[in-house]
Every structure is written in C-alpha cells, then in structure tokens.
Amino acid sequence: MPPAATPAPAPDRDGARGGLRATRNPLLLAPAATPAPAPDRDGARGGLRATRNPLLLAPAAAGPLAALVFVLATALARSHPLGPYTRNVVDLGQQYLPYHAYWRALLLGDTHGDAFLNWNSGFGAGFLGDIGTYLSSPFSLLVVLFPADRPELALYVITVLKIAAAGAAMAALLIRLRPAGRAAGPWPLAALLGAAYALSGWTFNHGASVPMWLDGLIAFPLLCLVAEWARTGRRPVLGPLVVAVAWIANFYTAYMATLGAALFLAVRLFTADATDAADATDATDGTNGAGVTGAAPAADAQGTPGAPPAARRRLAALLRAGWTVCLGVGLAAPLVLVVFSGTKYADPTPETVFAPASWTELFGRLLPATAQVNTPALFIGTPALVLALSLPFNRAVAPRVRRAWTVLIVLVTLSLQWGPTHLLWHAGASPNGNPYRQTFVLCGLLLVAAWLSAAPGVPRPAALLGAAVLLGALALAARTSPDIDAWTYPAAGAAALLALAAALLALRAARRAPAGHAGRSAADPRPAGASRALPVAAAVLLLAAQAGETAVGGMRVERQQRAEVAWAPRIGEWQRAVGAETARADAWPAYRTDPGPLPGGNEPLLLGGEGADAYSSLTTENTSRTLDSLGFGHYAKGRHPETLDNPVTDAIFSIGARVRSEATEPVRQDAAPRGTATTTRTPVPPLVTVRPGGPGAVDPADSAFRNQELLLGAAVYAQPAVRRTGTTLTARCPAGTALWFWAPEYHGTAALAGAAPVDYDGRPPAVRAAMATLGTVPADGRIRIDLVPEKGLTLPDRPVGCLDRARLAAAVARLTATGATRVTATGHTLTAELPPGSTGTAVVAVPRTTGWRCAAGDAAPVSARSHRGLIAVPLDGRATRVSCSYRPPGVRLGAAAGTAALLALLATALLARRRASRPAGASPEGRQEFTDRPREARSSGRDADYAARRTGA
Numbered sequence: 001m002p003p004a005a006t007p008a009p010a011p012d013r014d015g016a017r018g019g020l021r022a023t024r025n026p027l028l029l030a031p032a033a034t035p036a037p038a039p040d041r042d043g044a045r046g047g048l049r050a051t052r053n054p055l056l057l058a059p060a061a062a063g064p065l066a067a068l069v070f071v072l073a074t075a076l077a078r079s080h081p082l083g084p085y086t087r088n089v090v091d092l093g094q095q096y097l098p099y100h101a102y103w104r105a106l107l108l109g110d111t112h113g114d115a116f117l118n119w120n121s122g123f124g125a126g127f128l129g130d131i132g133t134y135l136s137s138p139f140s141l142l143v144v145l146f147p148a149d150r151p152e153l154a155l156y157v158i159t160v161l162k163i164a165a166a167g168a169a170m171a172a173l174l175i176r177l178r179p180a181g182r183a184a185g186p187w188p189l190a191a192l193l194g195a196a197y198a199l200s201g202w203t204f205n206h207g208a209s210v211p212m213w214l215d216g217l218i219a220f221p222l223l224c225l226v227a228e229w230a231r232t233g234r235r236p237v238l239g240p241l242v243v244a245v246a247w248i249a250n251f252y253t254a255y256m257a258t259l260g261a262a263l264f265l266a267v268r269l270f271t272a273d274a275t276d277a278a279d280a281t282d283a284t285d286g287t288n289g290a291g292v293t294g295a296a297p298a299a300d301a302q303g304t305p306g307a308p309p310a311a312r313r314r315l316a317a318l319l320r321a322g323w324t325v326c327l328g329v330g331l332a333a334p335l336v337l338v339v340f341s342g343t344k345y346a347d348p349t350p351e352t353v354f355a356p357a358s359w360t361e362l363f364g365r366l367l368p369a370t371a372q373v374n375t376p377a378l379f380i381g382t383p384a385l386v387l388a389l390s391l392p393f394n395r396a397v398a399p400r401v402r403r404a405w406t407v408l409i410v411l412v413t414l415s416l417q418w419g420p421t422h423l424l425w426h427a428g429a430s431p432n433g434n435p436y437r438q439t440f441v442l443c444g445l446l447l448v449a450a451w452l453s454a455a456p457g458v459p460r461p462a463a464l465l466g467a468a469v470l471l472g473a474l475a476l477a478a479r480t481s482p483d484i485d486a487w488t489y490p491a492a493g494a495a496a497l498l499a500l501a502a503a504l505l506a507l508r509a510a511r512r513a514p515a516g517h518a519g520r521s522a523a524d525p526r527p528a529g530a531s532r533a534l535p536v537a538a539a540v541l542l543l544a545a546q547a548g549e550t551a552v553g554g555m556r557v558e559r560q561q562r563a564e565v566a567w568a569p570r571i572g573e574w575q576r577a578v579g580a581e582t583a584r585a586d587a588w589p590a591y592r593t594d595p596g597p598l599p600g601g602n603e604p605l606l607l608g609g610e611g612a613d614a615y616s617s618l619t620t621e622n623t624s625r626t627l628d629s630l631g632f633g634h635y636a637k638g639r640h641p642e643t644l645d646n647p648v649t650d651a652i653f654s655i656g657a658r659v660r661s662e663a664t665e666p667v668r669q670d671a672a673p674r675g676t677a678t679t680t681r682t683p684v685p686p687l688v689t690v691r692p693g694g695p696g697a698v699d700p701a702d703s704a705f706r707n708q709e710l711l712l713g714a715a716v717y718a719q720p721a722v723r724r725t726g727t728t729l730t731a732r733c734p735a736g737t738a739l740w741f742w743a744p745e746y747h748g749t750a751a752l753a754g755a756a757p758v759d760y761d762g763r764p765p766a767v768r769a770a771m772a773t774l775g776t777v778p779a780d781g782r783i784r785i786d787l788v789p790e791k792g793l794t795l796p797d798r799p800v801g802c803l804d805r806a807r808l809a810a811a812v813a814r815l816t817a818t819g820a821t822r823v824t825a826t827g828h829t830l831t832a833e834l835p836p837g838s839t840g841t842a843v844v845a846v847p848r849t850t851g852w853r854c855a856a857g858d859a860a861p862v863s864a865r866s867h868r869g870l871i872a873v874p875l876d877g878r879a880t881r882v883s884c885s886y887r888p889p890g891v892r893l894g895a896a897a898g899t900a901a902l903l904a905l906l907a908t909a910l911l912a913r914r915r916a917s918r919p920a921g922a923s924p925e926g927r928q929e930f931t932d933r934p935r936e937a938r939s940s941g942r943d944a945d946y947a948a949r950r951t952g953a
Helices: 054-077 091-107 128-135 138-145 151-176 187-198 201-207 211-232 238-249 251-284 310-345 359-364 382-393 399-415 419-425 439-454 461-477 488-516 530-564 573-585 603-607 621-629 647-652 704-712 805-818 891-916
Strands: 592-594 655-663 675-681 688-691 723-725 728-732 738-741 747-752 758-761 772-776 782-789 800-803 822-825 829-833 839-847 852-856 865-867 870-876 881-886
Touching: 054 151, 054 187, 054 530, 091 128, 091 138, 091 151, 091 211, 091 603, 128 211, 128 310, 138 151, 151 187, 151 201, 151 211, 151 439, 187 211, 187 382, 187 439, 187 530, 201 211, 201 439, 201 530, 211 238, 211 251, 211 310, 211 439, 238 251, 238 310, 238 891, 251 310, 251 399, 251 419, 251 439, 310 891, 359 461, 382 399, 382 439, 382 461, 382 488, 382 530, 399 419, 399 439, 461 488, 488 530, 573 603, 573 655, 573 675, 621 839, 647 655, 647 704, 647 805, 688 805, 704 805, 747 772, 758 772, 829 839, 839 852, 839 881, 852 870, 870 881
Parallel strands: 592 655
Antiparallel strands: 655 675, 688 839, 723 728, 728 782, 738 772, 738 800, 747 758, 747 782, 822 829, 829 881, 839 870, 852 881, 865 870
C-alpha cells in the first residue's frame, strides 16, 4: 500500500501555511521537512557535530573565499607578489611598509630604541603612539615569520589574512541573525555575503593600501556580535575583551565601527518586539516560530504577568552595551590615550572643509571597477546589492524589520553627505584626504539587509523585480559620474545576468521542492540527487557572479591607483645596497648615520640608520617647525620631514656618516630598482655639546641660514643681498665658497650659471622644498642663478647663503673639544659624560618634544628645556653628567585607566559567576546576567527577524 499522506502543517494565525521548506533557498543544504531542534544559547543545533554546525561552517567558508578572490584580483592586476608591478601606492609604501620592517626588527631586538622611543626617525621620535596608530593589530606580529628582506610579502600576507578575518567575522554575525523557526540560516549564503563585505569597494580602494584600517573592517561585525550579547544579557566578560582588542588594533576605525554597532543595536532593539510578538502567538498555536508543529514553548516575557516591559528591557540592554564599551575602551586606554595625547602635540594640518560628493558620484560608487579617494566606495557586488535592495519589497520579512533597516540604511547614507554627521563619524575632525573613511560601516549594513531579505528563502519575483528596477535607476543616474570605468557596466551586466540565472534556477527548485523531500513517494522514479542539482547550480552561478565581478573590479581599482596616485617602487637591489652601507657605517650613539633619500619615505625605518626622515601622523609640531626653520623640506603638510644633505645641519645633529646613492636605471613600476651606494664620513661634534649662556629660541622670521648659525654657535655663511631681474638672481659671494639656495615655496628648477639645474618641489602647504647646493662660487665672486618656475615665483628675503667650510671646521672642532666625552643610549634614555667645570647649557641633538625629562648630575629629573628647538639642560659647573629619558605623554593616565577597567572587569566576572552558580532551586529559570532578572523561556524563533509566515511578495 502506498504510504499514508503526510498531514499538512497547521495554519498560522493568518491562515498561511508555515514551515517553509529549506529548498526555498537553494543554498541551504539540509531538507526542511525535519523540524529544527530548539536552538541553544548560541543558536547551534543540539547534537550536531561541530563540522556540520552552520555557525562554524559560514565563517570557515567566508574567510578562505574572501582571501582567494582578493589574491585573484592581485594576480589579474599583475601586482607584486603575484606579478611584476608594485603595490606600494601612497601611504602603503611610504608608511606601512617601513613601519612593519622596523616592527620586525624591534620585536627581534635589533633596534636602538624600544616601544617608547624610536632613535631612527626624526632625530629621535616617540614610538608608542606610532605602535598604536600603525602596528598594534595582532596580525602585525606575523611579520616576524618572514625574512628581513621580504617586508612586502609579509605585509601582503597580513593584508590577505585581515580581509579573510573580516569576511569570517561578518559571516559569523549573519548566520546568527537567523530566520524564524530555524537554528541558523543558509550558511553558504552567509559565507558569500561575508566575503562580499570583506571585498567591498572600500577594501580595494582604501583598506588594501591602508592596512591598519582593515582592523576596523574586522571590528564592525564583531562589535555587532557584542551588541547582540548585550541585548540578550550574555557574555559580560568576553564582550569587553572584544571591544578592547578592536580599539587596540586600530582605535580610529574601531570608533567608527562602534558607532555602526550602536546603530545596529538600536534597530535590533526596535525590531525585537515584532518578532517576539510573533513568537508568542506561535507558542499559543502549538507551533514554533516557523509554523512547524511541535511542543508549545513557554510564553514570551511580554505576555507573562509581571515580566519587565519592553521599555525596561531596552534600557537594560542599552546600559549593558554602554558598560561593555566603557570597559573595553578602558582596557585599551594605555595605548589609546597615548595616541590621543600624541595627536594634541602633532603638527597640525590645515583645516579641511568637507565637500560632499555629488549624488551621481555616490550612486556610481555602488558599481564595480570605480576608484576615487574623495567619493564613498560602496561597491558590495551586484548580486549582493540586488538582495539588499529587495528588502523593502520582500513581504516575507516582518514589516517592522523591513522598515527599520531600510530607514537605517537611508539615514546612514545621508549621514555620509551632511557636514555635522561627517564630523561625528570622524571624531570631530574632518580628515585631510579621503573624507569617506567610514563607508565600510554602510557596506556592512547593506549586507545585513541582503541577508535579512534572502535568508528565509529566495525573494519572490516581485521583490526581485523591485530591486532590479531600483538598481537600474541607480546605474542610469550614475552614467555621467567621472568615476565610471570602461569595465564598470560590462562587469555589472555580466554579474546581473548570472545572478538572474541563479534566481530562476532557485525559484524552479523551490517549486519542485515538495516532490523532492518529505512528500516524495517511495515509488518516485527520480534519483534522490535530482532535487539537489538545481540548488547547487544556482549556488555556483551566484558564486561566479559575485566572485567574478569582485575580482575584475578589484583588478581595475589596483590598476587605476597605479596610474593616478603617488607610488613607490618595490624593494630591490638599490635599497639592499643602501641598507648594507648603512649597517657598515652605523656607530650609534658616537654619531648618526643617515641613509639618505630614496623613492618612498621613512628610509631610516626601512634601511636602518638615524636620520631626519620620518613620516607619521604623530610627527610633533616642534620637530616639524624646528627642521623647517633650518632649511629641511617636508611632505604631508609637515608630518613627513625629509632628510637634508647639508654639512652645517650634519654638524648640528651629529651626522658623521652619510650614505649617498643613485639608481643605475630608470625607476619603474614593473621592476625592482637597481642602484649603487657609497658612504662619506665627516668629523662632527658628539650628540651632546655645551654652549655658553642660557637656552635660546628660534625666530621664524630669520632665514634658515641664520637659524643654522645660531644653533651651531658660529657664523659660517655669507648672506649677500640678492638682486632679482625677472627669473634671474644675481649676487656676490667669496670665491670658492659653496653656494646654497633656499626657496621653500618654489616649484621649478634653479641653476648656477654653467652648472646643472636642481629641482625644487615647493607646493605649500603640503610640500616644502629643502635647501640645496647649486655649486661653487666662481673665482670672480659673481653668481647668477637662473630660475625656471612652473608656477608663481615666491622667494624669501635672503634665499642665498655661501658656506665657508674653514669656518665650519673650526666650529666643529670647538664644539667637539667642549662637548661630551662619552655618550651612551639605551631604549629611551641618553646619558652623556661632560668635561669637569662645564657651564652654560648642554644641548642634546634631539628635538625637544613633550615627554622628555632631563637632569644634570644627581639632580631630580625635570621637564626638558628647549634651545632653539633642541633639548637643553642648564649646567652650573659642578655636574659632569647629564641624563635624559623619554616617557610618552598619556602613558601614566592610560595605565591608571586600564587598571581601573581591569578591576571593573574582574568585578563583573565575579558577579556573573556568582549569579550563574546560584542553586537551581532558588531560580528555576536561572537568572539573566547583568540584570539579575529571571531568565525567560525562549521559543525557537526568539531572535528571528522574520514573520512566522510568507505572505507573498
């Protein structure tokens, strides 16, 4: 006899059949006819092996998928290490590569400095703030696993791992936002959308070239998980620890991620009652949240007499979330407060007025293969975007959920374009360059919307049609955007076609589902695997659409960046030759060794030595202003001082060895550079010298030549009156002296008559040109300088100085005779032995920045004084030793705040443990962590964001 017919599921409260079969979504592998076991606290199905747990499978698949697609994009772009072209664009080559090379050396004990102070850069610069800015991510520790000469490979692997972690974190979040009646949604879809988040346009356009920001990309979904724990009163210890790690890894983007997680929590609190009410009704019907017949769970707290009202539960959740964030930020305070203090003393950049991108440009950035620094990178993949846009039209999702998430995404999008909210996203300061750094949060919210729409099943045709029309309107509006690439519309169109084919196969599979599962007759001649073929084919097409479009778009973004922004060459024989010369000449602290300039920046961090070059967001104002006053040049509006090859400043800063190098072939993007290097040694005074009289100040009105003489303590330049006729300068100087030309705002070339021209690159306020020598003054003493300006000609009052080397040698000999007889330096301290009876002022050749404390003899250390921008210690004739040590500003306050937060966390942990260990008889239901109220019985759809029915599209 044929088997008895399976009874139809009981109708839900609206009369619609519940119990949607899993094959409504082709990416869900398990059949829906088997009722889902009630979820445990994490939503995992009881009894399932870990290897089949969707909560583990989703992130485990998302991470490798994101990494694979990113690597594929790199290969298609032919970028190093998978091709010949450099990846070192903008700050990637100028900051992050040198910092990671130095970080490796520091971790292995191969540097002169320590975590507090970096002796290599800026003639001695604080380093703990730089660690918190660039290097505090746990992933950065992996640099020690790579050879010293392969920092590019190390940084690339770290970048790939961060992207993989971001994808896994987002998938872990999505899979826990489960549809009604199921322990988890379709894990392959969660994995695909998690990878889409990790590979958004923001990642390719900004995160991949500023790898420290990728920690914020990881942090956003993790902080949303913390918000979920706070909402449900769980994990009071792990939550603050996650917040602390996020803020330590990169506090800047963690701040943005925290704001995004707060918005996520607000919507979850607002929409929870909609699904909770549905769950309570389902419980009275004897069904779970999806309408599957089963034992009736206990009523929801909302329907239980004496239960806390919704407003009280929301307030409790907000208080728990606030406490969690406060604890986490407090634990991170020892590093965060140092960075914050460092920003107060950093060289201020010119105020930036936010200019929002046009809506045409914003819509264009939703499409693939678009790259621009000043517009929001919103690409998440055309298939994922269609799913996100289908949410407002998807009536399978509870109305309150649809409306709340749609409103949130619209408001966040508007917040990108409005000045006050722009400042809120960026912690009150409009950034210089890239005004849309928070865009990854909006990308994450769009993918949450995509998941909410697609997790319960393939959206109905009407919802997909509405999304397609909306996407077409956006694409049409973006057609005039300057960011649109030749590959944009072809890539988006191909992805849309593949996604359409996947949707058609999925819908067909859904219609055939009843014959393929619980209702399938034993005499059905079709093979058991036939019901899986269409869902698998749909999944493959969807994967091909999303991954293929992303890889092609990423390839185009990398190529556009190489063509349009500043770049540095790969590390090659040139850098290795300079590094080898620097290591041979280094004799710190007897004198400094300057590795000289190379394409890129931060050469002392990358190659060793101790020079002026230092590119950091925390370069102090005093360092920048002191070096500017002496004729040094700078980039990045003062935060990147560059080296100066000048014998007077070499004497002032005790640079006894200087490496000079040149390329032996043109520097190209597609090849590692080759070059030669030589070392020149010059007698210079010690790092600590003694000057008569008290400390002096720098006069910004003086010329750089005069300021050099005041700091040296001797007149060594002749500064003639200069006559200007058009673009020709004439003057008279002593024959045989070295002619130096100082024009910090000049952009063009300058040449002494009969000599080769010298380039000047002044572009105020971003770039300040360093002084340079034009040659030797001829025997008649007449000099003529020919200028070829590329823009307006702006010169200082005294642009010419003629250096008398004999006078300079005499000054060096005098300073050496009266200076320190022995200098020792450790991680962040410096000690000098002085000749007996020294009076006046001991001057340390280190910029005087906040944090230095010095003492003469056995006196107590006090805040260091300044002598024309350098550290000064007054001498009374009795002290024969001076010592200075550096303590980063904010470190003591940060340590105190961190200790207080740790104690509060321990108290929280003890309280939670005490509540959890109460006798069962005292609390049959158990107690909620934080609130101490009775734990509520939960229906199987307790955390669902979906109505308990499908009402049609």
